[in-house]
Amino acid sequence: MTNYMNLFLEIILGILALAAVAGFLRLARGPSLPDRVVAFDLLATVGVGISAVYSMAHNQPVFLDVAVVLALISFVGTVAFARYIEERLKGGTL
Amino acid sequence: MKQLLTLILVGGGSLFVLLAAIGLLRMPDLFTRMHPSSKAATLGTVLILAGIAVHFEDGAIAVRAVLICLFLFLTAPVATHVIARAGFLSGVPLAEETAIDELSGRYDLETHFLGCPPAGAEEE
Numbered sequence: 534m535t536n537y538m539n540l541f542l543e544i545i546l547g548i549l550a551l552a553a554v555a556g557f558l559r560l561a562r563g564p565s566l567p568d569r570v571v572a573f574d575l576l577a578t579v580g581v582g583i584s585a586v587y588s589m590a591h592n593q594p595v596f597l598d599v600a601v602v603l604a605l606i607s608f609v610g611t612v613a614f615a616r617y618i619e620e621r622l623k624g625g626t627l
Numbered sequence: 628m629k630q631l632l633t634l635i636l637v638g639g640g641s642l643f644v645l646l647a648a649i650g651l652l653r654m655p656d657l658f659t660r661m662h663p664s665s666k667a668a669t670l671g672t673v674l675i676l677a678g679i680a681v682h683f684e685d686g687a688i689a690v691r692a693v694l695i696c697l698f699l700f701l702t703a704p705v706a707t708h709v710i711a712r713a714g715f716l717s718g719v720p721l722a723e724e725t726a727i728d729e730l731s732g733r734y735d736l737e738t739h740f741l742g743c744p745p746a747g748a749e750e751e
Contacts, residue, residue: 552644574665578672578703579648585692589679600691604702622717
């Protein structure tokens with residue numbers, strides 16, 4: 534049963550990697566800056582999922598701390614990008 | 628039994644995350660792309676974290692999983708709203724299929740303040 538579990542977790546990691554590839558495609562394609570920021574946000578969420586599944590597959594709970602920090606940092610990054618886009622429109626100083 | 632529950636939760640969660648990524652790739656414009664990236668991805672991650680809390684059967688890890696879920700539930704709507712607002716103000720084009728744009732003309736483009744009357748409303 535444990536072997537099946539490990540195989541299953543490897544498949545899950547593969548699915549999440551596919552999701553990351555799709556996110557990177559949108560990040561490269563754009564077409565506008567907000568589109569890229571949305572793709573970046575999704576990539577951070579996928580990263581949270583990957584580090585969580587990795588902690589399970591290799592039995593190392595430390596990686597959950599990585600997920601906590603990643604969830605926080607991605608929010609700050611997204612809000613900073615949004616503020617940058619808006620302030621650039623106003624033509625004011627950032 | 629525990630492994631079956633973990634399997635269902637983590638597998639379902641990863642499928643939701645994959646669906647979110649496909650939606651992000653295939654949706655026609657910025658505002659529809661936000662639906663999968665905020666809702667489906669959050670649901671998928673929360674399911675994965677629930678599976679991990681079940682798998683480890685440890686209080687400290689369950690608390691961490693709940694903490695991440697709380698962060699996601701608090702931050703995902705705020706981040707999506709802020710990006711949608713910035714995108715709308717910077718004039719990102721809507722999809723061709725869009726039927727109605729109730730926000731058009733209601734933002735003061737100088738101050739970015741939402742409060743102008745809707746187009747076609749009578750001035751009093």
